[in-house]
Amino acid sequence: MTGTIPRCYDGWSEVPAHLRTRTQLADLDLPRVPGGPVRGYVTAPGAVRRRETYDLYDLRESIPSPASARQLEAAAARRTRLDYDCAHCGAHTETPLVPFRPQTEISDPERPGEPLCWCCLAIARLRDAQTRCAQARADATRWAAARLADPGTVLLNVTATIPPPQPSGRARKPIAARIDACDSAGARIVEVTVALAGPRTRGLPSDAIPLLDARPMLHHRLGARHRVAWHATDLHPLRDHVARTAAEPDEHGGLELFADVDALAPRVAAWRGDIEPATRTRRVPLHPGRADRMALLLRRIAADHGKEDTT
Numbered sequence: 001m002t003g004t005i006p007r008c009y010d011g012w013s014e015v016p017a018h019l020r021t022r023t024q025l026a027d028l029d030l031p032r033v034p035g036g037p038v039r040g041y042v043t044a045p046g047a048v049r050r051r052e053t054y055d056l057y058d059l060r061e062s063i064p065s066p067a068s069a070r071q072l073e074a075a076a077a078r079r080t081r082l083d084y085d086c087a088h089c090g091a092h093t094e095t096p097l098v099p100f101r102p103q104t105e106i107s108d109p110e111r112p113g114e115p116l117c118w119c120c121l122a123i124a125r126l127r128d129a130q131t132r133c134a135q136a137r138a139d140a141t142r143w144a145a146a147r148l149a150d151p152g153t154v155l156l157n158v159t160a161t162i163p164p165p166q167p168s169g170r171a172r173k174p175i176a177a178r179i180d181a182c183d184s185a186g187a188r189i190v191e192v193t194v195a196l197a198g199p200r201t202r203g204l205p206s207d208a209i210p211l212l213d214a215r216p217m218l219h220h221r222l223g224a225r226h227r228v229a230w231h232a233t234d235l236h237p238l239r240d241h242v243a244r245t246a247a248e249p250d251e252h253g254g255l256e257l258f259a260d261v262d263a264l265a266p267r268v269a270a271w272r273g274d275i276e277p278a279t280r281t282r283r284v285p286l287h288p289g290r291a292d293r294m295a296l297l298l299r300r301i302a303a304d305h306g307k308e309d310t311t
C-alpha cells in the first residue's frame with residue numbers, strides 16, 4: 001500500500017470499514033494507534049464546525065496502544081458494560097455502541113437510548129421507519145375516506161406536451177396539456193386537450209383547442225368540485241398560461257380553476273409504505289397514467305380506513 005494516494009470521502013457513509021480516525025482507533029475496546037500513513041480523508045459535520053476534515057488510517061496497519069492489560073482492566077471497570085455489549089443481541093463489539101431512540105418516542109427526552117450494535121441499529125431504524133409509515137398510512141386512509149364520501153371529488157390527470165430541450169439544453173415550456181378527469185367511481189367527466197401555445201407551434205397536438213375556449217366547459221364541470229391531482233404542481237402549466245394570457249378575471253374560473261388541488265401521490269406513497277432499506281425512505285409510487293386508475297387507487301386506500309389502529 002506504500003505510495004497509495006489518500007482518497008477523499010464526503011460523509012461517514014462513504015468511508016469503508018477498514019479506515020478509522022485516530023480517535024476511533026483509541027475508542028476501540030482494546031485501543032490501537034495508527035501504524036501507517038494517512039490513507040484517506042473524510043469531510044463531515046464536526047463538534048465545532050458544520051464541515052470538518054478528518055485523517056483516516058488503515059485499521060489493518062494499526063498497532064496496539066501503549067496501555068497495559070492492567071490499565072485496560074481498570075479502564076473497563078470505570079465504564080458501563082453497555083458501552084460495548086449490544087442490548088438486543090448480546091454482541092460484544094470492538095467499537096463503541098450507538099445509543100438509539102426511535103423517532104416515534106422522541107417526545108420523551110428522559111428515556112435513554114438503547115446501545116445497539118450496527119446490525120441491531122440497522123434493524124431498529126428500519127422498524128422505526130415502518131412504525132412511522134404505519135402512522136402516515138392511517139392519515140392517508142382517513143383522507144381518502146373523506147374524499148370518497150364527498151360526491152364532489154374529481155380526479156384530474158394532466159399530461160403535458162413538452163418539446164425537446166433547446167440546443168443549449170434549457171428546457172422548453174409545455175405547449176399543450178391533456179386533461180382527463182373522472183369522479184371517484186371512475187366515470188369520466190372531462191377529456192380534452194388544450195393548447196398552451198399558438199396554433200402554428202410545431203408539435204402541437206392536432207386535437208388541441210385553445211385553453212380560452214375550453215375554460216367555460218372546464219369551469220362548468222370542474223369548478224365546484226374538490227379537485228385531486230397526482231401532484232399539486234400538475235396544473236401549474238395551465239395556471240401559468242392563464243396568468244400570462246388573461247387580461248382580467250372572468251366568470252369562467254381563471255386562476256382559481258387550476259389552484260387549490262389535493263395531491264394523491266404522497267397519500268399513495270404513505271399507503272403503500274414501501275421502504276427502501278438503504279435510505280429508510282418511502283419509494284416513490286409510479287404514476288397511474290389515467291384518471292380512472294387514480295380513482296381506483298383512491299378507493300383502495302379508502303377501503304383500508306379503520307383497519308389499523310396505530311394509536
